[in-house]
Amino acid sequence: MTLKYSSSTVGVWLANALVVLSSTAEGGEIEFRNSVGIDTVEIMGSFWALVPLLLVLTLSTVNCYRLPKNVLPEKYTLEIITNLGDHGQNFSFDGKVWIHVLAVEPTDSITLHSVDLDIDRALTKVTVEGDEAGKNLVNGTHYVKKVNFFVIELSEKLLAGNRYVVYIPYRGNLTQGLAGYYRSSYQDRRTGETKWVAVTQFEPSDARRAFPCMDEPAMKAKFQVNLGRMEKYKSISNMPIAKTEPMKDSPGWFWDRFEESKNMSTYLVAYIVCDFEYKSAMTEGKHPVEYRIWARPDAINQTDYALEVGPKILQYYEKYFDYDYPLPKMDMIALPDFNSGAMENWGLVTYSKQSVASVIAHELAHQWFGNLVTMSWWTDLWLNEGFATYVAILGVNHVHPEWKVFDIDSTENFLILMNADSLKSSHPVSVPVRYPSDINQIFDTISYKKGMYILRMMYLFLGEDVFRKGVNQYIKDNLYGNAKQDDLWEMLTTQAHIAGALPKDLTIKVIMDTWTLQTGFPVITAVRDYEHGTATVTQKRFLADVKTDDDDEVSSSDESCWIVPLSHTNEKEVDFNNTKAKTWVACNKTETQVSEMPSADQWVIFNIKATAALRVNYDEKNWDLLTKVLNGGKHESIDVINRVALIDDVMHLAWTKDLDYKIALDMLDYLTQETEYLPWRTALSNLNVINRLLRRTLAYGDFRTFMKSLLTPLVEKMGDIKKVPNGNQAIKLHSLIVSWASRLDMGNCRTQARELFHEWMESSDPDNNNPIPQDVRSNVYCSALKYGGEEEWSFAWKRYKKANVAAEKMTLLSALGCTRETWLLYRLLDLAHKDDTDIRKQDSHTLFASIARNEVGLEIARNFFISNIKQIHDFHGVKASRLSRYLTVLGDQMFSDNELQEYMSFIEKNGEYLKQSQRSVNQSIESVMVSNKWHKAHYKNFTKLLAERV
Ligand SMILES: [Zn+2]
The missing domain is CATH 1.25.50.20 (Zincin-like fold)
Incomplete structure (x- = not known):
């Protein structure tokens, strides 16, 4: 899935309070x-x-929330008739499921998952496979509601090694709950009519709301889906339609019978009944794939971009993973009501937003990482999501190299994950989960962004070739199956040792377990010996807590430690490209010595390109040398990602009282010379937290003056709202600067925003003709509504109701909340x-x-x-x-x-x-x-x- 909203929120900072919880909570x-x-x-x-x-x-x-493993599913046949409220129907579905199962151990019951389905228990059958007309083995049934079980008691024991067929007829309601098989609506802009759509969303554990099943990711099976629908609708599922035939005794109704799927997890099954249209293209190569983009008829003209980049990214991944996309087709469909940002159902991706490149790239990456090879249990969700997040960056970079997403996305993930993970209440990347509600909660910053970041770390310290070979071998060894993080570690270790990328006495497992099984990350402190040209490095867990004297005991009792691949460079050699470890910081030592330090008047930087997710603190003199070079007009001699890390570290270390705010503010002074997006984004998100803490205090006036002094040179340069610069980063910087300028009432930003908004209000066709540049719309709308009155607000409300482009609708909705x-x-x-x-x-x-x-x-x-x-x-x-x-x-x-x-x-x-x-x-x-x-x-x-x- 793609996260719709990152729980990130710059500035989730933490307290010293919840030590016990993070360890006990998993105990369960x-x-x-x-x-x-x-x-x-x-x-x-x-x-x-x-x-x-x-x-x-x-x-x-x-604690008995997991299915017994005495019976395993091999194949599901599903027949589902969908009623979408036509001719006085209600919103419901009639289903029949035949589950072919293999008895692995003798058992006198079969346990399935089912939630909110009306099962016809009298007609439920269990028979020997091949003898479906024979004896029904069902003796009774009961529910265990708390864990979603539907248990079939049998009149005789199933024999190990034999196959059986479970047949269950049932009904369900198409609710508007956005989970399971649900309904959603849209208003046709051409006719004003309300149209209904029936759609599934099963991840992580809602397939059980659509059909009785064994709803765990490792219980893979083949699926043959049959959808009954009225003539005016179309139906779509994971596989192509094999044939369509009229439904006997029901004029105007048809059966779409889909091809049988590959072996797959229940959470990836999907089907949809709707009146949407599609545009299609074929991919090139040995096994061409039909690629279709579906949209409501009045929005089908917004699909061109997705149709252009989707097939390109799919083909790029076939090469990257060294394994062809295994299905004959790929559908993507934009839905009006959708809970996640997007969902990677195999062969049928669903999404809510405009089909931006990063969403497409993320869901397509899952077709291999997640769909073809699936995590054994939700504990390793990060493997799915971290990997899809990481590989999506490569996919977007392939179609838009000019966007430089590798730097931008990595850095943004770095900033967000470091905030979230410095809380004591954070959790390990690999996290024990028990209940469905636990599962939902780990679709979060840690699984996605920290997961992504530690994969990037491995890529940077192993090198691309080793990393990719390991990943490809992992996929080939687990095709159509399930795997754990240890399986990936093993493949990467083998490749790393072959290539000499890792000392023989170190394995990826030993290193990476310290990053995935522990909560948090370290702060490395490097204290230089200027006389002897060495540095002493120590580590401890970083907690974004403000230290007080009473806290010392608590924090020093934290024994977490990490094996850190530590790189460094200095003013004498200046090499920001070699990200391989020069020193391995071990867990069992209190101090690590590093030699090759430059002369006493030259700076040193550890952790090149922020390879490892950690913070670095230095002795005061090295901070001073760094501040001097940044302020002395030579800030560009330090790699931009390291400028980001320096700003973020200095602000957080001052926050925790590990260094004085004077050092931090002295360093920030260099921003008057900085013109790149990433350092500004970092500084402003840190300062935004302080803004929030000061805005209701007496000191706010001085804070605003300080902010204005930093921002003045850039506001003078970029403060013209209408003058949108070229290039992805410059556009982002422009939008950021405009938002701060209007917040601080700098330049004439507020007046410009008001004028532009009024220009829009005067347009004769405002829904199709908006003079406000795309990248500054959220700022302009918000500013116009904040300093305007009811008239501006009502205009925005009308535009919101009429907008049919999802991103624009969300921008307007947020702006509506800006009014005073x-x-x-x-x-x-x-x-x-x-x-x-x-x-x-x-x-x-x-x-x-x-x-x-x-x-x-x-x-x-x-x-x-x-x-x-x-x-x-x-x-x-x-x-x-x-x-x-x-x-x-x-x-x-x-x-x-x-x-x-x-x-x-x-x-x-x-x-x-x-x-x-x-x-x-x-x-x-x-x-x-x-x-x-x-x-x-x-x-x-x-x-x-x-x-x-x-
Ligand atoms: Zn995902």
Whole structure:
């Protein structure tokens, strides 16, 4: 899947509080049912009092949630008739499933998954394969609701080695729940009619809502799908249609009978009934593949780009993976209602947004990594998602080399994952999971972005050739099967030893287990001996916690350690291309000595191109040398990714009190000379966190003056909103600078935004004719609505309702939340949390976030969430884990003692609604606690430093 919203949010910073949780939470089996009454006032005094409360949210008691392995599925035949509300029908489906199973051990029951399906238990049959008319072995059935089991009890034991057929007729409702087999609608722009679409979304564990099945990724089988539909619809599934025939006794109805699939996991099965149209192209090569892009009839003209890049990326991957795409066709379909950004169903990718290159590249990468070779269990989800995220960058780079995505995407992932992973409540990349709700929660920054980043790390320290050979061998050895991370480690070790890329006494497993099985990442401290030309390197876990004297004991007891491939360069040799390890920092030593340091007046940089996901701290003199070179007009002699790392490190190390804010601010001064996007993006996201912490304080005036002094040269250069520069990075920088300039009221950005917006309002055909440049639309809209009135807002609301381009619709929705008219904010929140309004369910938290980030809206959003928690929870239904996004954005805004106290008491009272968001609850509490601590530890000193500068 592609994540729709990254839970990233720059600035999830952490507290020292939740040590116990991160280790106990996975334990799972402890009985901890009774909530311990806690006095809220006391919570403030002692973190430990909070632990039982959080454990209640975290733990549960059931542990037999996995299917027994005595019976394995080999083939499913599915017959599904879809009723889409025509001629007074309801929205439902009638299904029949035949599951061919192999008994591996003798057993007197068969356990399947099923949720919310109305199974006809009287007609359910189990027979010997080949004798389906023979004796029915069913003796009875029962459900184990808590773990989604449907158990068939048998009248005689199944014999090991024999095959049987399980037959189950059932019915289900096409709900609007965005999971399982569900319905979604769109309004045809040409006729105004509401049209319905039936579509599946099964990952991670919702196939069981569409048909009874063994819904675990390692229980692979072949699928032969038959879809019954009315004549006016089309149907699509993973495989091509083998034949279409009229349905007996049902005039106007047809059966589409699809070819049998390859061996695959249930979560990748997909089918759709709709009235969409498609455009198609054939790929080139030995095994041409038909590539089709589907869209609603009134949006089919938006598919050209996807049809251009999709086949190119598919062919590139065939070469990259050294294995041809194994299916005869590839469909991609843009859907109006979709919970994830996109889903990689084998041969039938579904997505919600405009088909941007990165989404296409991600889902196509899964066709090999995930679909052809699947993780054995969700614990190794990161293998699927980290790999797809990593390979997508290569795919996009192939079709758009001019975008330089390898640098941009890697760096953005680096910044986001480092923030998320410096929380104590973070989790390892490879994470034990037990329940469906656990599974949903690990589709997060750590699995995607840290997963991606540590694959990049291996690529950089092993070299491309070794990395690719290892990956190709891993795929070939596990075709149509399942694998664990250890299988990948083994292949990479073999290739690395053959090529001499790794010392013989080191294996990839030994190195990488320290990165995938442990939470967090290290900070490396390099202290130079200037007299002898050496450096002493030590490591410890980096926690983005503000240190106080009482914390020392807790942090020094953390024994995590990493095997680090450490590269370095210096002012004398300046080589930012060799990313291979010059030194291996081991786990068993307290110090590692590095020689080859330059003379005392020259700088050193460790971790070239931020190869390893870690921070680096230096002695004061080396920081000073680096600050001098950056400020002395020679910042470009340091590689841009290392400039990013220096800025991010210096800001975070100052935050934690590992170095003084004076060093950090002195370094940031060089930004007046910086003209590249990535360093600015890094600096501004760090400063944005401080902006949030200061904007409701007396020091905000000085902070604004400081920000303006940094930004002035670039605003003078790029402050013309209409003058969009050329090149991907320059466009991003322009948009970033414009947004800060209008926030700080620099240049004449606000006036320009207002004028442009009014120009748009005066257009005779505003839905097709928008004079505002694409890249600055979110800034211009937000600024125009913030400083405008009801007239601007109503215009934007109309455009929002009419927009049929998904990205534009989202930009407008976020902008609607920028208004300062409080009654409009109340109205929006209300609309966003009711069924059948103009705001789609899966977009409601985006609007909520926009309102909460608005100075005027924060109070309104917070009160709305607190007063309506039950309603919001019920509204999201099976997707109640979305509440985590509400918590994250609220947590980011709070810092005072009162806010922290109020927030914790709210969480204590509402545990029952937050069960599916336990990780985010922990993370957001940690986040508020640390912001609170920052204020206590830094506010005085930081504001004094600001006052001295302005
Ligand atoms: Zn994915």
